[in-house]
Amino acid sequence: MSQSVASEVVSAMVGGMFSASALYPLEILKTRMQAESKAPKGDGDEEEKKDAAEVLTPEEDLKARYTEAAAEGMGSYASLMLEKEGGGAFYTGVVTSAVQSATEKALYFFAYTFLKNGYVDLTGVQNIGAMSNLVLGCFAEWAHLPVTLPIDCVTTAIQTDDKNRGAFVLIGSILSEKGIGGFYKGIEAYTVLCLKPAIQYTVYEQVKSIVLAGRRAAASGRAAVEDSLTAAEAFFLGMFARIVATMLTYPYLRAKVMLQSTYGNAKVKPTIPQMIGEQISHGGLTALYQGIGPELTRGVFSAALMMMVKERIGVVVKALIDGNRSEGKRPH
16 A cells, blocks of 8 residues: 555544544435425315324324424424433444545545545656545545445434334344345435545545645745645635535435435335435425525534644644654665
């Protein structure tokens, strides 16, 4: 493994685990709100609706309350969760999520840096353009899915399981009901979702290159310029890049979560476009962005923290590797 790949993988793994753990309550809110689906509006009058409500079981009534809270917003949903399930519900599956994030980020940056180095070696182009970065990012995202999508599927199952079963019970349930293929529910959504990290890191890398180039031009050779962003620069640039990527891909992200949870045990599952069309018909365009509040809040701060930690850890890892190489070359 080359020096650059090693520093990228280690720093991404640490950054991913840190950001996922620190913001996990927002992850829970985001996933559960995305999984809620509004039932089609009936044509009956208010009296018929009242009669229907009277025959709801306690479980159905609670489900209806959660669906209404999801439509109202993050605050309402969080309050209902706290009231009915307690504070511990906001940390259900945190270990699995941390492992998933660390694995996903490490494998993504391993593949991305490997592909990027290969592209530079083949073409001789040092400054990779936005479109080339986007394509490399898509390939890097697909490269880690065989490992990380099953972890993501189990994490989503833990977060949306109303019976509070453990990870091993849910894994056994998925295997017995669907086989290995059950761990890859929603993979078709990644024909679009692979663009999310690709867009995010392309925006990040392109703006970072501009910032560093400007810094070198301003220095004009008067002093050595650090080849990395400051913690504050990485934090705010990470926020900006995540906002752009999330707004462009969120409808498919919500459809993927619903496919893994709401339609998890259905014999005939709709396609992703059908699910998007269903949400529009039931709730309009706003239904496509249900749960966008916690997704943006968690995602933006997660990306900001992750990139901030990654930049700083990357500098340390690079210095350690350079130091070790120098020690190895020193004559005895």
